[in-house]
Amino acid sequence: MNWTHKDLLGIRELSREEILYLLDTADSFRDISRRAIKKVPTLRGKTVVTFFYEPSTRTRISFEIAAKRLSADTINISASSSSTVKGETLKDTARNLEAMRPDVIIMRHSMPGAPFMLSRILDSSVINAGDGSHEHPTQALLDLFTMKERKETLDGLRIAIVGDIVHSRVARSNIFALRKFDTEVTCCAPPTMIPPGLEALGVKVTHSLEEAVANKDVIMMLRIQKERGGASTIPSIREYASFYCLNESHLRRAKRDVIVMHPGPMNRGVEISDQVADGPYSVILNQVENGVAVRMAVLYLLSGGEV
Amino acid sequence: MERVLLDEKAVERSINRITHEILEKNQGSTHLSLIGIRTRGIFLAKRIRDKIKEIENRELPLGVLDITMYRDDIAKLKAPLEVKKTEIPFNVNNMTIVLIDDVLYTGRTTRAAIDAIMDLGRPNKIQLAVLVDRGRRELPIQPDYTGVFYTAATEEEVSVRLREMDGKDEVLLSKSP
Numbered sequence: 182m183n184w185t186h187k188d189l190l191g192i193r194e195l196s197r198e199e200i201l202y203l204l205d206t207a208d209s210f211r212d213i214s215r216r217a218i219k220k221v222p223t224l225r226g227k228t229v230v231t232f233f234y235e236p237s238t239r240t241r242i243s244f245e246i247a248a249k250r251l252s253a254d255t256i257n258i259s260a261s262s263s264s265t266v267k268g269e270t271l272k273d274t275a276r277n278l279e280a281m282r283p284d285v286i287i288m289r290h291s292m293p294g295a296p297f298m299l300s301r302i303l304d305s306s307v308i309n310a311g312d313g314s315h316e317h318p319t320q321a322l323l324d325l326f327t328m329k330e331r332k333e334t335l336d337g338l339r340i341a342i343v344g345d346i347v348h349s350r351v352a353r354s355n356i357f358a359l360r361k362f363d364t365e366v367t368c369c370a371p372p373t374m375i376p377p378g379l380e381a382l383g384v385k386v387t388h389s390l391e392e393a394v395a396n397k398d399v400i401m402m403l404r405i406q407k408e409r410g411g412a413s414t415i416p417s418i419r420e421y422a423s424f425y426c427l428n429e430s431h432l433r434r435a436k437r438d439v440i441v442m443h444p445g446p447m448n449r450g451v452e453i454s455d456q457v458a459d460g461p462y463s464v465i466l467n468q469v470e471n472g473v474a475v476r477m478a479v480l481y482l483l484s485g486g487e488v
Numbered sequence: 489m490e491r492v493l494l495d496e497k498a499v500e501r502s503i504n505r506i507t508h509e510i511l512e513k514n515q516g517s518t519h520l521s522l523i524g525i526r527t528r529g530i531f532l533a534k535r536i537r538d539k540i541k542e543i544e545n546r547e548l549p550l551g552v553l554d555i556t557m558y559r560d561d562i563a564k565l566k567a568p569l570e571v572k573k574t575e576i577p578f579n580v581n582n583m584t585i586v587l588i589d590d591v592l593y594t595g596r597t598t599r600a601a602i603d604a605i606m607d608l609g610r611p612n613k614i615q616l617a618v619l620v621d622r623g624r625r626e627l628p629i630q631p632d633y634t635g636v637f638y639t640a641a642t643e644e645e646v647s648v649r650l651r652e653m654d655g656k657d658e659v660l661l662s663k664s665p
Contacts (some may be wrong), residue, residue: 183567209554209571218607221557485568
């Protein structure tokens, strides 16, 4: 397959074939992280900038490790340490960054569309590492990679996505990605956390966790996005937990080989119980490991070659 | 215009001779392992392994190497090349590794393969076996075992066909227009 995208801004723009090609590429890169010498020379001489306007540990470190294992040079900038605090606009910061000729800019921003805007004014490849409640494409890709690793094929899977759907870019990207395959996706949350018209994306909606998990292959739990006002959509965290905290009794209703996923950070006792998070069905740490492989594949496909 | 450089029988004889030369040079098959370079090198490596098994009654460890991540022209390519899996299921430390490829030309693939193996450990020796050496090297690399040597012009194309993926064994020489 010929990869033709300069940027990765969302899952919505990728075809089913492109997603599968990316996951296969990630599979080839995964082994590098398991070797004694965790480095290949593939992106030698390339410069990768991570530009994060929102806090992150997993995603930023994962991108940085991925870039370093491909021998690219990495530079990390966060909003608090950039000229943003001195009043510089995003556009100007980006143009100044580009004057130093990075090859890839990985961006997280609280405003939906911010990476899209950058991609239009910059020659460098832009990777969206999460823009507000819009998209988080590499998270969806690593989630699909983990599902495919465990279930062999994505077609035929029944998936429940539970939590603060309305504020969740992870939910959105996963829905876009999973609906490109023959999957059944059920979203579950209190009514205030379900965006109106969600069914139009081809998913089922329920407000009952018991109903959502029944007969599922995959259960994906999401945290309440307090920074986006998620907590104000429910009466109290305690009440939410009493209805929507995934515990072992729920898992008995799912398929016997169900896997439980969480993009992190987890709020134990709120959306997921300790027993489930640390239990045999949890693949949460596999997701983190696979994240590095998927991001290596994304960096390679966007910056290997002249694209 | 196409010309047959090696026909089916000649391919078979070449692989037989290479197999015997590998065993002779290494005085048997202990500490020996084979690594085939994708794609056709894998089939050649498997055939050599099977022949060694017939002769020595030992099955050598066999690995598969994809050199894409180690290419020296990644930044010059129009689009990224497909990266396939490298599967080397044995420890390369202290091994004598025979690297197997179908065609040796500029030597750049071999350079990439050597670098890839060195990132996995420290083999005792790396040797190189090829079915066709078409000359015109750009790096100081020479094969230890060669099926046929033919100095092809730059505009000539040497294509190896193997029955496992092409239905037939032969080496063809053609002039690209």
